[in-house]
Amino acid sequence: MATDEREGGSDRIETVEADDVDAADILGSAIERQEDPSLLTGEAEYTDDIQLPEMTHMAMLRSQYAHARLADIDTSEAEEMEGVVAVFTAEDLDVSGALPVGWDLDSLRNVDNPIMVEDRIRYQGDVLALVVAEERYQAHDALDAVDVEYERLEAVTDPSDALAEDAPVIHEEEGTNEAFDWDIGDADDTEAALEAADNVVELDVTNQLLIPNAIEPRAVVADYDPSDDLLDVQMTTQNPHVHRLLMAGVIDHPEHRMRVRAPDVGGGFGSKIHHYADEALVSWAAKQVERPVKWQATRTESYLTDAQGRGHETHGEIAVDDDGTIRGLYVDTKANLGAYLSTFSPSIPTYLYGTLLSGQYEIDNIYCEVTGAYTNVVPVDAYRGAGRPEASFIIERLVNRAADAVDMDPAEIRKKNFLDPDDFPYETPVAMEYDSGDYHKTLERAMEAVGYDEFRERQEQAREEGRYLGIGFSCYIEACGIAPSELVGELGAGAGLWESGLVRFTPSGTVRAMSGSSGHGQGHDTTFSQILANELGVDYDDIEVVEGDTDAIPQGMGTYGSRSAAVGGSALVESARKVVEKARKIAAHQLEADPEDVEFEAGEFQVAGAPDRSTSIQDVSLEAYLAHDIPDDMEPGLEATTFYDPSNFVFPFGTHVAVVEVDPDTGEVAFEDYVAVDDVGNQINPKIVEGQIHGGIAQGVGQALFEGAEYDDNGQLVTGSMQDYAVPKSFHVPEMETESTVTPSPENPLGVKGVGEAGTIAAPQAIVNAVVDALEPLGVDHIEMPLTNERVWRAAGGGDD
Amino acid sequence: MERTIELTVNGTDHQVTVEPRTLLIHALRDEMGYTGPNVGCESSVCGACTVHVDGEAVKACTELAVRAEGSEVTTIEALGDEDDMHPLQESFQEEHGLQCGYCTPGMVMTAAVFLEEEPDPDRAEIREALEGNLCRCTGYQNIVNAVESAAAEMAGAVEPATDGGTAVEEGGD
Amino acid sequence: MYPDQFEFHRADSVSEAVELLADNPDAELIAGGHSLLPTMKSGLASPDALVDISDLDGLSGVERNGEVTHLGAMTTYATVADDDDLWEDATVVAEAASQVGDRQVRNRGTVGGNIAHADPASDLPAAMLAANATVHVHGPDGERSVEIDDFFQGMYATAAGEEGVVTGIDVPEEGENTASAYVKKPAPASGYALVGVAARLTFDGDEVTDARIAANGVMDHGTRLPAAEDAIEGESVDADAVAVAGDAAGDSLDEYMVMEDQQASQEFRLQLLSAYTERALETVGERAGHM
Amino acid sequence: MEFSGTVSIDGTTTEEVWLALSDPVMIKQALPGCQFLVECEDEDPDFDALAASAPEEDPPTLPEASAEDIAERAFEEGGHYAALMEISVGSVSPSFETVVTIEEREFPRMHAAGEGSASSSSFEMSSGMELAESEDGVDVEWWAEADVFGRVAQMGQRVINPVANRVVGRFFDQVEKQLQDVSTDSESSGGLRSRVSSLF
Secondary structure: OOOOOOOOOOOOOOEEEHHOOOOOHHHOOOOOOOOOHHHOOOOOOOOOOOOOOOOOOOEEEEEEEEEEEEEEOOHHHHHHHOOOOEEEHHHHOOOOOOOOEOOOOOOOOOOOOOOHHHHHHEEOOOEEEEEEOOOHHHHHHHHHOEEEEEOOOOOOHHHHHHHHOOOOOHHHOOOOOOOEEEEEEEHHHHHHHHHHEEEEEEEEEEEEEEOOOOOOOEEEEEEEOOOEEEEEEEEEEOHHHHHHHHHHHHHOOOOHHHEEEEEEEEOOOOOOOOHHHHHHHHHHHHHHOOOOEEEEHHHHHHHHHHOOEEEEEEEEEEEHHHHOOOOEEEEOOOOOOOOOOOHHHHOOOOOHHHHHOOOOOOEEEEEEEEEEOOOOOOOOOOOOOOHHHHHHHHHHHHHHHHHHHHOOOOOHHHHHEEHHHHOOOOOOOOOOOOOOHHHHHHHHHHHHHHOHHHHHHHHHHHHHOOOOOEEEEEEEEEOOOOOOOHHHHHHOOOOOOOOEEEEEEEEOOOOEEEEOOOOOOOOHHHHHHHHHHHHHHHHHHHHHHOOOOOOOOOOOOOOOOOOOOHHHHHHHHHHHHEEEEHHHHHHHHHHHHHHHEEEOOOEEEEEEEEEEEEEEEHHHHHHHHHOOOOOHHHHHHOOEEEEEOOOEEEEEEEEEEEEEEOOOOEEEEEEEEEEEEEEEEOOOOOHHHHHHHHHHHHHHHHHHOOOOOOOOOEEEEEEEOOOEEEEEEEHOOOOOEEOOOOOOOOOOOEOOOOOOHHHHHHHHHHHHHHHHOOOOOOHOOOOOOOOOOOHHHHHHHOOOO | OOEEEEEEEOOOOEEEEEOOOEEEEHHHHHOOOOOOOOOOOOOOOOOOOEEOOOOEEEEEEHOOOHHHHOOEOOOOOOOOOEEEHHHHHHHHHOOOOOOOOOOOOHHHHHHHHHHOOOOOOHHHHHHHOOOOOOOOOOHHHHHHHHHHHHHHHHHHOOOOOOOOOOOOOOOOO | OOHHHOOOEEOHHHHHHHHHHOOOOOOEEEEEOOOHHHHHOOOOOOEEEEOOOOOOOOOOEEEEEEEEEEOOOEEEEHHHOOHHHHHOOOOOHHHHHOOOHHHHHHHHEEHHHHHHHHHOOOOOOHHHHHHOOOOEEEOOOOOEEEEHHOOOOEEEEEEEOOOOOOEEEEEEEEOOOEEEEEEEOOOOOOEEEEEEEEEEEEOOEEEEEEEEEEEOOOOOOOOOOHHHHHOOOOOOOOHHHHHHHHHHHHOOOOOOOOOEEEEEEEHHHHHHHHHHHHHHHHHHHHHHHHO | EEEEEEEEEEEEOOHHHHHHOOOHHHHHHHHOOOOEEEEOOOOOOOOHHHHHHOOOOOOOOOOOOOHHHHHHHOOOOOOOEEEEOOOOOOEEEEEEEEEEEEEEEEEOEEEEEEEEEOOOOOEEEEEEEEEEEEEOEEEEEEEEEEEEEHHHHHHHHHHHEEEEEEHHHHHHHHHHHHHHHHHHHHHHHHHHHHHHHHOO
8 A cells, every 4th residue: 555755744733842831821732741751761561561579370261162062171281280370260260250241221131241161152262261370381381281172063253144043042041142122213204204205325334343452462460468358450451440340249359458450551442441251360360379460361362352343234224315415314233242241332332323323414314223143253342433433434335325326426415414503402313412513614624635626637537547546535423421420321321421530739739630531542641631730720740640540549430432531531620620619718718808809820819909919729738738727617638529420422523534546456445645624622632632533543444444353154263363453554554634623512611522533433434435436437336344455356346256 | 491591681681591482572571671572462463572682673572582692682671761762762752653652662663773774764664664563552643753753853963873883772771 | 372392402503403303303493483483472383392593604694606696594584685786686586575574574584484484475485486596405315406496395395395404595696688576465464475476587678588477475385477477478568468468377377276365365366466467577677678 | 164176087987986985095195194094983082092003004005905905994874083184384283183974975975074173273074075977987076164263263364275275185186196096007907997896
């Protein structure tokens, strides 16, 4: 794939050092990340870097088959091997050992999800035995000495095959592989709309299974102190408190005697949200051997166990009148859930998917049905985007097909059906209330950046020369910061989706803040410090943000679903404001003024109209802790905690445009241009926003062109290493031109929306639309992802079938 | 089976006892405490384990420690420290060329020798040079920017490399 | 993952390496290690012993002997790819070496290890076939030379046999009227060749008088493409002749043994073979034009 | 993975081919990497014992062997056969302990199923063939279906197909070669054919 040598982005955002930023500008400045020096010098500590005295190493034996009965297992030889401390099988487990699912649906058939297999193997990642040994290599040696007898069963890997009548049943007690049957929208109205419309365009698409591929594999170090029954777990987690809660139940350990910490975490993309058997087993094993135990997944093990994403087979129908007005949308999806329910898996193909099907459009009638299916693949759960990319993909592909059907330009049909800025808040037929947006603006900016009219001329000319250029639009919408807790509870969530933030002044006037968010590369220390410096008027360098420690932080829900800024950031804002309010009272007391007359700006309290009567928040902090002279009814100290529960989701949006050239002889796709115009609301740190967009796009490019977890008919993962599963490399990803517009969200005090997943949601359909557009003269109307060279070549007429 | 080997890491002589099968990356991380280079894939693809062996970028997961006997190994720890970073480390920070940081030590070490060999690369050459280092966070663009701007910075620097030695190898830990 | 235990021998001479291999049928030779170690780490290979030849003097380096360039077996891809003279003398070999794996792999992997391993999807076999190289093998019966056309025998199987050590490769200098090229379609994940085509053409004026064209990734070993060679010989490298040669590329192959995996079907591999044969010939044609 | 093909052998008869393909010794010789192939009692034989007792040298096959000897040792429907298969692919050379069961054997059709396991990997196969007279001799129509499990399936994707192709390809090359020998011998002596025919 050719990468041109154009500068990346016409307006590259320059970073600045915090010292060079005026306090008033701290929010919105592209400050260099404070996280970076330790990451850049090897000083950072990831889980596998942790060394504890007497530490042992653990390895897990997984299944040779995706579906089998475990007839017999003999660990005697392994137990005798050099360095082996202990070998355990399900027989040794003395705890409940069943992984819970954190989201219920009315029709959900919940199934037992044991941390070690007693009898029935349902996917290759199932754990059959574990070995604890003195050294890593010894633990892995011993796995080969475990003798396992299997009775292989027929396997099924696709949801539609699993739902067929003659499919092997994975959870026999259920008698069916149907995990749930869910719908949203109005079936009758939608059917009527489809019947009444001038045209109905249909499309069947597969949204393939993807492997998240955080470059750091999952890892755990567990240390148990029997003298006070304390279990200290350090692990690769996006949400330590959630892991502590769930694991406490799985291994029957009191939650208050358990500490879960996230050291530096090397990426997550969803895969480190879920509670896996692995961390429960490491923790349990540490209690058994009463020595620290470390485990890090091998990459193949990650591929066999990290919850995968997507896995949809979807039939879509869009009703469009001849003038381009979209009348209705019908979507029927079969969703692959894998062998068991992962932590949040029931919510992904339902509430995070069906509710986004209105896209950026005014569509009066939408109906969506989703059938979840158990299969013999690894459990499927949230992966960057989680439900929203699937929704965006089917809409944006269908809109393109609708444009073809009525012979309209793909940009024009979008504009015709966009919601207008004054339509907000807008309630969709699929239960969402969009907060704010200006969809025309991002599309127009993108068209301008890409030179749309000029491109169409160039395309025409190229076609005459036998070259195939194409352009693809993706006008996406995202929903971040899933909320409020009461609503998600009604929808089936087993958790609240608030976030906690604690802001604590020290007596000397510096700030230590605790957030229940748990970053793993997003730069929370930097952005949260910016937020607090702005709110408190304290020097950026005098603020320390603490995340990822259940002992230090009140409670937390963690980082996923692009929620950290909108929810975690807002919690800190609210706490900062509480602190300021308390400080204002102390300041007023000290300045002998009415609190209402005391103004706060840039860290200074000042009596209105009396500039000489002022004090700093640092001085107030000292007073608060001295408590010699504070208001009578006030407790000493200066800190506040907030459990911020948002009133609604926030809805980032934007337009991405891909321009490609396709070689029909080889199926090769070369990027000519990639333009992204995103609106993620207010931006705390534009450089970090840009980085999130870039990374998201790269993963979208991966899905569109390269990636896919492939299983054979027996459920064997055949893309079992990085030699076989194509994580995009440096030259696979195009130079990206990123721009943004800013439409603040009215839903939170920062006016932010969320940016973590936008690129991944936006990119795939921009690229597929572009390739299909390029090959339109050859009669191509759809190609399944990933658009491998062979698929593109076949679609363009190559090959026999 | 085990044997004791001698090698120099970041300027320090080490004597370490390993099995013949012990991979260099595990000897560095587990036996000698150099946890800067990371293990990401084991299949010689991701490059998170990249270190310099006798001045060349090498995937330490695809080398046996016993074969590194007598070698000079340099890890990210020697490239620069937090108060005195290498131009590449500085440019990675300035250009936001890292997010989670797990691939970064390997990425920077590959880039460091690349810039010695090719002080004035274009963007396509940088992308080719980093083929053996996967990053899942950044989408590479800011990494390319970082290498590009470090190249400019290093070209303008007053200290030329002397007698074939490199700034990289002169670090110490 | 983690390799199984093995004994480690560092050979002091080629003869010692040959003896060690002969004495221990489950021993493997390790050169750069970039083919062997990944299979050992994944648990697929578990040799009882490794015989390391990386320290042997005289096995590495590039030497020019008249019209032949001798590549010591332990010469790294990077050394070959960075050798400006080789880009002149045997472009196809330098170009193929520059496309193996990535920078780090090229710094360690060796040309001898590459062809001895005989991975069907690696880059050097076709380049060596096109360059008409000669392989030096030291075996239990002493030293011998093997013409490259007789060297590759199957997947991971060569005329060096289990007990032979490849000590070096002679690459003849391309004459004044000869030009060559290597072009490759890498698999996106592994970087190995889905298809790689090496071509070396000798011209008399515009006319191709001799063609050596070979492919990687298509068959179970690097393979000459005689039908494409026949098609281009006697022609000039124009669009028509290139298209005919591209079409013919797969004709001489046993279709049954064409590789197939989830990356590319047999049918698509043959299509890529045609397209990349064309690209290789076009590139050689362009290069010849500048002579 | 599925494979199929037709092998044509000129100048021979279906009966001769049937007999040859019924001979475990000949099959053993045709299978690349096959260390031994012997009949066993059940589907769970002791491979160490079988390896120890396997004959050092193979008895003669057609055309040297007598038709009666071959008929004596021929595959039987319902019979189980144990084989040790070393599939060598460069440095990778797992030994698969394989048990094959003859599911159907009725002239001119045979169907066998088997499975083999090596350290952390295993395979299952099902294969069959049918003989048909052709103008010049005999067509052997064959098919095979193989599934691979475990480490080889995950890590060795890139080589499985070519290796399987090679095993199958070499097997039929070898069978064809041996059958050509048989037919050549029949033509020259004329004796074998009648001896074979008399067995049917």
